[in-house]
Amino acid sequence: KQEVTQIPAALSVPEGENLVLNCSFTDSAIYNLQWFRQDPGKGLTSLLLIQSSQREQTSGRLNASLDKSSGRSTLYIAASQPGDSATYLCAVRGIQGAQKLVFGQGTRLTINP
Amino acid sequence: NAGVTQTPKFQVLKTGQSMTLQCAQDMNHEYMSWYRQDPGMGLRLIHYSVGAGITDQGEVPNGYNVSRSTTEDFPLRLLSAAPSQTSVYFCATSGDRGPFLFFGEGSRLTVL
Numbered sequence: 001k002q003e004v005t006q007i008p009a010a011l012s013v014p015e016g017e018n019l020v021l022n023c024s025f026t027d028s029a030i031y032n033l034q035w036f037r038q039d040p041g042k043g044l045t046s047l048l049l050i051q052s053s054q055r056e057q058t059s060g061r062l063n064a065s066l067d068k069s070s071g072r073s074t075l076y077i078a079a080s081q082p083g084d085s086a087t088y089l090c091a092v093r094g095i096q097g098a099q100k101l102v103f104g105q106g107t108r109l110t111i112n113p
Numbered sequence: 114n115a116g117v118t119q120t121p122k123f124q125v126l127k128t129g130q131s132m133t134l135q136c137a138q139d140m141n142h143e144y145m146s147w148y149r150q151d152p153g154m155g156l157r158l159i160h161y162s163v164g165a166g167i168t169d170q171g172e173v174p175n176g177y178n179v180s181r182s183t184t185e186d187f188p189l190r191l192l193s194a195a196p197s198q199t200s201v202y203f204c205a206t207s208g209d210r211g212p213f214l215f216f217g218e219g220s221r222l223t224v225l
Contacts, residue, residue, distance in 0.1 A: 004155070032212060043117075043203055043216035044156075089155065099144055099207055099214065100171060103155035 002027045004092055006104035014112050015082060021075040021107050023090035028068045031093040035064050035075050038087045038106070047088075048075070052095075080111045115139055119204050119217035126194045126224045134189040134220050136204030142215070144207040145187040149173065149200040150219075156203065162187055194224045 003026045013019055023033070032051045036044040048057045048064040050073070056065040063076040073090055087108045091101040120135045136145065146161035148171075158171030162181040176198060178190040191198060204217040 034212075034214070041219075043218045044205075044214070045216070046213045049212060091156075093212075099146070099212065100158055100161065101156075101214070103148075103157070105153055105155045 002030075002092060002094060002102045004090060004102050004104040006088075006090060006107050008107060009105065010108040010110070012110040012112060013080060015080060017080050018076070018078050019080055019109075021077070021088050021109070023073040023075070023104055025071045025073075025092050025102075027094070028071055029095050030068065031095045033064075033066055033073050033090060033092045034101070035062075035073075036089045036091065038089060040086075044089065077109075082111045082113050085109055085111045117204055117206055117215050117217035119202075119220050121220060122218070123221050124223070126191075126222065128195060128224060130194050131190070131192050132194065133191075134202055134204075134222070136187045136189070136217060137185055138187075138204075138206045138215075139185065140206060140208060140215065141184060142206040142208040143184065145181065146171070146205050146214075147177070147179065147187070147189045148203045148205060150203060151200050159189065159202075191222075194222075196224045198222065199224045 005024050034049045035047045038044045050057050050066040061078040066073045087106045089106040091103045118137045143164045147159040148156040150156045157173045160179040162168045202220045205214040
């Protein structure tokens with residue numbers, strides 16, 4: 001059974017810092033991995049999706065990498081801003097079945113002005 | 114263009130009561146799903162549907178029923194609510210143009 005873990009559960013950094021969020025998964029047989037952002041009381045917004053054949057994806061100040069063999073993904077946020085404060089979740093989709101995502105517990109990120 | 118709409122946003126039930134959480138989408142997406150989010154446990158898949166008339170169970174289906182009579186709607190029914198079903202419920206959809214999931218804003222359910 002696939003298990004997804006995100007450490008740390010919470011992270012607080014000053015504005016302007018570059019930071020890395022971690023995601024690990026136990027079964028390397030994945031179809032893709034997604035990173036989501038969740039603001040308090042809101043739904044999830046997809047940030048980046050990495051297919052199993054890819055190593056990384058970039059969108060603006062965000063860069064996500066995938067190392068399938070070691071079961072790890074990182075989300076790099078450059079030049080952090082207070083507006084980046086949110087909970088970030090990663091989710092993996094297995095190679096079989098429909099879009100049955102397995103989510104990590106999330107990392108709650110706070111950027112201090 | 115509303116995207117994914119969930120109703121109600123908040124609901125309080127007593128143990129044993131029944132209710133239906135509604136999910137409607139206007140993006141003509143074939144895939145629809147229900148997740149529940151609990152503190153410290155991330156999101157867990159309850160049921161999903163790959164098209165009208167087709168549903169299947171996810172990771173935590175017990176205590177929940179679904180049906181999909183139209184492409185637009187995917188209601189989640191709690192037949193006899195239990196305190197363990199206190200959670201935030203999210204509906205998510207996806208279309209054949211890409212793998213991204215679109216989420217509703219959630220329905221917060223408390224069972225007393």
